[in-house]
Amino acid sequence: MELKKRFWNEYQKEIADDHYFYARSCIRQSFNPGAEAMFLNIMKDNLHKDIIDEANQHTCTGIGYHTDIVPFYTTATIMARLFSLMTEAGYKNYVPSCVTSFGLYVEVLETWKHDPETLEKTREYLYKACKREFELPENIAHSSDIIYKFRNELKKQMKYQLINKHTGQPLRGVEHVGCHYAKVFPAFGEGGAEFPYVLAGLIESWGGEVIDYPERRHCCGFGFRNYLVLTNRSYSVSNTYKKLESMEPYQPDFILTNCPGCNMFLDRWQYTIAETQHKTYDAEGKGIPVLSHEELAALLLGYDPWKIGLQMHQVQCESLMDKIGIAYNPDEKYADINGNQLTPPDKPDFLKI
Amino acid sequence: MKDFGYSISKGRTLNYDNSDFSLKKTLEHDVVSYCRCIGCGACASTCSAAKFTDFSIFKCNMLFRNAKYDELEQELSKCMLCGKCTLVCPRGVNTRGMILEMRNLIEKNKNNNE
Numbered sequence: 001m002e003l004k005k006r007f008w009n010e011y012q013k014e015i016a017d018d019h020y021f022y023a024r025s026c027i028r029q030s031f032n033p034g035a036e037a038m039f040l041n042i043m044k045d046n047l048h049k050d051i052i053d054e055a056n057q058h059t060c061t062g063i064g065y066h067t068d069i070v071p072f073y074t075t076a077t078i079m080a081r082l083f084s085l086m087t088e089a090g091y092k093n094y095v096p097s098c099v100t101s102f103g104l105y106v107e108v109l110e111t112w113k114h115d116p117e118t119l120e121k122t123r124e125y126l127y128k129a130c131k132r133e134f135e136l137p138e139n140i141a142h143s144s145d146i147i148y149k150f151r152n153e154l155k156k157q158m159k160y161q162l163i164n165k166h167t168g169q170p171l172r173g174v175e176h177v178g179c180h181y182a183k184v185f186p187a188f189g190e191g192g193a194e195f196p197y198v199l200a201g202l203i204e205s206w207g208g209e210v211i212d213y214p215e216r217r218h219c220c221g222f223g224f225r226n227y228l229v230l231t232n233r234s235y236s237v238s239n240t241y242k243k244l245e246s247m248e249p250y251q252p253d254f255i256l257t258n259c260p261g262c263n264m265f266l267d268r269w270q271y272t273i274a275e276t277q278h279k280t281y282d283a284e285g286k287g288i289p290v291l292s293h294e295e296l297a298a299l300l301l302g303y304d305p306w307k308i309g310l311q312m313h314q315v316q317c318e319s320l321m322d323k324i325g326i327a328y329n330p331d332e333k334y335a336d337i338n339g340n341q342l343t344p345p346d347k348p349d350f351l352k353i
Numbered sequence: 354m355k356d357f358g359y360s361i362s363k364g365r366t367l368n369y370d371n372s373d374f375s376l377k378k379t380l381e382h383d384v385v386s387y388c389r390c391i392g393c394g395a396c397a398s399t400c401s402a403a404k405f406t407d408f409s410i411f412k413c414n415m416l417f418r419n420a421k422y423d424e425l426e427q428e429l430s431k432c433m434l435c436g437k438c439t440l441v442c443p444r445g446v447n448t449r450g451m452i453l454e455m456r457n458l459i460e461k462n463k464n465n466n467e
Contacts, residue, residue, distance in 0.1 A: 233359040241361050275355040349355070
C-alpha cells in the first residue's frame with residue numbers, strides 16, 4: 001500500500017494496491033449498468049488486479065437511511081452482512097461503487113470505532129439474523145479512488161486524450177465530487193472536503209482542463225427526501241439549475257462525477273430544465289454530457305461507447321466523442337447483444353438528441 | 354412547456370457590485386429603533402393586511418436589506434398603516450414609521466435614478 005507523504009498528509013488517503021471486494025451501487029447498476037461492468041473490465045483486463053464481484057451482495061440501505069426510513073442499527077447490520085461476505089471470500093479491501101454507500105460505510109465504521117458497544121450489538125444482531133460473522137475491512141476506498149490511484153498507469157494504455165481534435169486545445173471539464181465522498185468524513189477523501197482532487201486529478205492527468213466556477217462544491221440536488229417526494233422535487237431541480245447556471249459561462253465540454261446519484265441528477269435534470277424552461281447549456285441545444293469516472297476511463301481506453309452504455313444517459317455523448325475523435329457506429333447504438341435493433345427511446349420535445 | 358408537478362425556484366444570489374445598500378444606512382439613521390429588530394416575525398403574525406393579502410413585514414424587511422427595491426415597492430403598497438405591528442413588537446421597533454420611511458426612501462431613490 002502506498003503510504004501517505006509527509007506534507008499535506010491530512011489531505012491524502014491510503015488506498016490498497018490489490019485484492020478488492022467490489023460492492024455495487026443500487027442507482028448505478030439500475031441506470032448505468034455499463035459503468036460498473038467497465039470498472040470491473042478495467043480492473044481485470046487493463047490493471048490486472050484481483051477484484052471480486054460477489055453474487056450474493058445487496059443494498060447498503062443508504063437511500064432508506066438518508067430518508068429516515070431505515071434506522072441506524074438496521075443499516076449497520078445489513079452492512080455487517082456485506083462485510084461478512086467479504087470475510088467469507090477472503091478479502092480485506094472494500095471498494096463501494098456508490099458515494100452514498102461509501103459515506104455511510106465510513107459513518108458506520110467510525111461509529112463502531114468510537115463506540116465499540118455498537119459494534120458488539122451489530123455482531124449480535126447479525127448472528128441472530130443469519131448466523132454470520134465478519135471482520136472489519138482493512139482498507140475502504142471508493143471506486144473513483146482506485147481509478148485515481150492508477151490514473152497514470154491507465155493513461156499509458158489510453159487510445160485517446162481529453163484534447164479537442166479540431167483545435168488541439170484541452171477539453172474543458174467540470175468535476176462534481178459527491179457530497180458524501182468527503183464532506184461528511186474529510187479524512188477519508190482524496191484531498192479532503194476542501195480540496196477534493198479525486199476527479200480533478202483524472203481530468204488533468206488525461207489531458208483535460210478543470211473548470212473552477214462559483215458553485216463548484218454545491219450539491220447536485222439529489223438530497224434523497226428532496227427528490228423522493230414529488231412535491232419536494234422543486235428543491236432538487238433548483239439546486240441543479242443553480243449549478244448549471246453557474247457553470248454555463250465557462251462552456252464546459254463535459255461533466256465528470258463519481259457519485260451515481262449526482263451523475264443521474266445532473267444528467268436527467270437537464271432534460272427537465274429543457275422541457276420546462278426551454279433552456280439548454282451548450283451551443284447546440286443538446287446539453288452537457290455527464291460521465292462517471294469509469295465511463296470516462298473506459299471511453300479513453302478505447303472501449304466501445306455502446307458497450308459502456310453511454311446511450312443510457314439522457315444527454316447523449318456523441319458531441320463529446322466527436323470532439324475527442326472517438327470512432328463509433330451509430331447503427332449499433334440501440335442494438336442488443338445479438339445485434340438486433342431495439343426500439344429507440346422517444347425523443348424529448350426540446351432537448352436535442 | 355411541460356408540467357411535471359414541481360417548479361424551479363430561481364436563485365436569490367445578491368450581486369454586491371450592482372446593488373445599492375445605502376438606503377439601509379439612511380433608514381437606520383432616520384428610524385433608529387429599526388436597528389433593534391431581531392426578525393422574530395411578531396409584526397407579520399399580527400398584521401391585519403396579511404389576513405387578506407400575502408403581505409409580510411418580515412418579507413419587506415428582508416427585501417429592503419437585500420436592496421430588492423422593485424419588489425419591495427409593490428409589497429409596501431399593501432400596508433394599511435394601522436400600526437398593530439408597532440404595539441406587539443417585543444423590541445419596541447417603530448414598524449409603522451419604518452414602513453413609511455421605506456416608502457419615502459424608495460420613492461426618492463426612484464426619482465434620483467430617473
